[in-house]
Amino acid sequence: MEIVPLHPWNLTPAQARELQTRLATRIQLTGTVRNPSSIAGIDVSVSRSSRKGRAAITVLDYSSLKLIDNAIYEGEISFPYIPGLLSFREAPLIIEAWKKLNVRPDVIMMDGQGIAHPRRCGIASHLGLMLDVPTIGCAKSRLIGIAADPAKKAGGITPLVDGDEIIGAVVRTKDGVKPLYISIGHKIAIEHCIEIVLNCCRGYRLPEPVRMAHMAAGATALHYIK
DNA sequence: GCGACAG
C-alpha cells in the first residue's frame, strides 16, 4: 500500500514535538465513512529488551468482521518510549507493514490516542496523515483529559475534556470492564468513531480489529500456546 | 520542586 512521505524519523524529542504541532494543523476533525466494506486494526508489540518490535495490521470485512487481509513487520525499535511521542517509536514499523498490505481498508482503528494528545497529534492522527485513510484512536488508558466514569453497561459514554475542548470520549465496550479512550484520528467525526467502535465489539473489551491485531502482533502469545 | 504520563 502507498504512504505519504511526510518527514524523516530520526528526530530528537524536541524536534518530534515541534513536528506534531505542525502536523496537528492538517488533521481533519470531521468526516464519515460511507458504507465501509473493510476496517483495519493496528497494534505493535515490543520485546522485553525493547530492542525489537512487531507491527501487525489486520483488515476485516466490516459486516462479518472476518479477516480478509493482514501484514506483519518485525524490526528494530530505535526511539524510546516517551509519553506523547509514541508514534516516533511505533509508526516506523507500522509503515513498513502497511507497504506489505494488499487490501486498502476504508477506515483504521489504532491502539493509541488520536487528538486526545497534548499537541492534538497522537499516533492514530499521525498515521491517518501518513496513510491518508480515516483513523480512529482507540486507547486502553488515558494520556490527557478529564472525564466522568461512564455507565457500567456496555455503551456507556462520557466526554473526555481538556480545558474547554472536548478531545474524545470514554466508552464502555463491555459490561463492567475498564472503558476505552476513543478520539478522532483523522478525517472522521467523534460520533462516527464511537459508532464504529461499538459496532465492532463482539463480547470483548477490545473491538475486533484491534483485538485481532493485538493477537497477531504476538503480545502475550506464549500464554495461549501453553 | 512534585506528580502524571498512550504503549
Add this chain to the structure above:
DNA sequence: ATCTTGTCGC
C-alpha cells in the same frame, strides 16, 4: 509494552 498465578467478582 513487559514481568506473571492465582484469585476475586459478575
